[in-house]
Amino acid sequence: MISSTLIMEVSNHNLEVTETLISVIRFLIIFLAARTLAEILVRLRLPTILGELLAGVLVGSSGLHLIVPPETQSQLNNTFSNLIAYLASVPSTSVPQIYSETFPILQGVATLGLYALLFVTGLESELDELVAVGMEAFTVAIAGVLIPFALGTLGLMGIFHVELIPAVFAGASMTATSIGITASVFGELGYLKTREGQIVIGAAVLDDIMGIIILAVVVAISGGGMFNPGPILQLIAAAAIFVVTAIGLSRTAAPIFDWILDRLKAPGEVVVASFLVLSFSCFAATAIGLEAALGAFAGGLILSSSKHIHSIRERVAPLVSLFATIFFVLVGAGMDISVINPMNPENRSGLVVAAFLFFVAVIGKVAAGWSFFSNKPTKRLVVGLGMMPRGEVGLIFLGLGTSAGLLTPSLEAAILLMVIGTTFLAPILLRTVLKDDQRNISSPI
Incomplete structure (x- = not known):
């Protein structure tokens, strides 16, 4: 106002x-x-x-x-x-x-772009394949959280003598995976519907939930609050029930959606009805204490079995191209890369810590690609690289730590550099690894 x-x-x-x-x-x-x-x-x-x-x-x-x-x-x-x-x-x-x-207002438009992108990601998900790789995605998510969290926290405490709470928070900030960036890159490379793409999307959703839970505990303890496992268990249960319900609704609610859509005659019925499902899913997620982004993904998942899926994709994709562009530009606009200037003495300690965090952030996620057992051929490096970008999720985590007063300036700079490095490096490495794959000729989502 x-x-x-x-x-x-x-x-x-x-x-x-x-x-x-x-x-x-x-x-x-x-x-x-x-x-x-x-x-x-x-x-x-x-x-x-x-x-x-x-x-x-x-x-x-x-x-x-x-x-x-x-x-x-x-x-x-x-x-x-x-x-x-x-x-x-x-x-x-x-x-x-x-x-x-x-x-x-601009941030609201950008958020709409993120939700639309995640909606299309859910829409493009092969439900049978997503369920089939559920255990692999779960294993990758667990490894993608535990490995960087443990190495980052213990390394900061043991090597750089960082206090417990800031070290735990920095370790938790490395657990994130930007599902928006990963989905965009895989969609552009025509790799979203592959086995590797489905594993990464499922794991990205799970490890963001686990990362948020860890951060919530850290912030509560640092603020003098007592650790209460009740709300944490409720959040985990709510997330599990929400995802399972979305999968179930894709079998039952999609036919109802189709029946209603077939009876609508006003222009724009496909995109308006789709965004109503998106909005309701986001509302349902936030109502039970989850992130609206998870609701957006679930909304697309619900309609992934619709017979109108091609029409939905065609109508929504231009909106994604328009609004998601604003979202990614704002992510870049919020990055302060002046912290990488080694000529400034105040930056040097942060650069050393940043190099350590970046190494752990890359190794931790890439290693997660080898954390599951499978009899089917899987490009594990693609899975690991797909989990690498922290993007807007990492910036959100950093903002939470800064506002709570948990981080020193050098540690803030180090986390920011880790986020910037993984965000920019992952798309380049994925393009390099997949450049000879025939699926790269697919159109971006």
């Missing part, structure tokens, strides 16, 4: 004009930067998502300061502020505050 003080300084008309200008120019910046870099990288046979992340870095907090989070509004590009002020006929000093207070 725009503050009353600002309204007094700026007329209502000019305020509306300013808000509109800021929104339009932000979208122009995001799409121009993202598509330009995506076009360059696709010609280099690199995933387009890498271009979107790089575009975020370019226009964000580490680059031109055109797209910056509200908490860093003071860093907003002066030329950008003056341009908006000139076009809207408002004081230039008022632009940063209006920018900050309208930024949640």
Whole structure:
């Protein structure tokens, strides 16, 4: 909500004009930067998502300061502020505050892009294959959580003499897997429906749940709270019941959805009905204490058996391309890569710790690809690399630790570098490993 003080300084008309200008120019910046870099990288046979992340870095907090989070509004590009002020006929000093207070709208659109991407990921999941690889996904998730968590925590305490709570938190931050980034890369490489793709998607959902549980316990203990296993067990049970229910509904609810859809005549019925299922699934997940992202994936899973699946995919895919681009650009825009400057003495201790965390983060997830038994041929390196990117999930974990006051500046920088490194390296390595696979000719989701 725009503050009353600002309204007094700026007329209502000019305020509306300013808000509109800021929104339009932000979208122009995001799409121009993202598509330009995506076009360059696709010609280099690199995933387009890498271009979107790089575009975020370019226009964000580490680059031109055109797209910056509200908490860093003071860093907003002066030329950008003056341009908006000139076009809207408002004081230039008022632009940063209006920018900050309208930024949640952009974040809301980005979140919609993430949910749409996860919805399509669930929609593209082969249910029989997902169930068939359930045990493998569970094993990969367990290994993908325990290996980096144990190595990271013990290494920080033993080698760098970090205190218990910060070390445990840093270890927990390495358990995450960005299902959004992984799904986007696999979809672009035409690998989402493969056995390896299904194992990674299932494991990514599970290890994010386990990572969030670990962080919740750490934050509770660090805040002086007592460890209560009751809520933790309830969360685990709720997650299990939610996923099993979604799988069951894909057999029973999809025919009902088809019956209703066949009787709708108004234009846009497919995409509207699909997003109603998506919204209800997100609401159901949050209502029982789970992440809405899990609900979005479950919504797609429910409709994966629909006879209209091809129509749903065709209608929703353009929205994913549009809104998910905003999400990935904002992920890149939130990354402060100034912490990698070794010329700054304050960064050096963080760089050493970051090198350790990055090594553990890569080895821990890659090793998870060899953690299961299977009689079927499986590219285990693909599974391990697919689990590597921390992306937005890692940034969320980092933000939680920072807001709780659990991390030192050097440890914050180290975790951020680990997130940046795994986020950018995973798509490149996956493209390299899969470059000769014939399935790469498939279209992106």
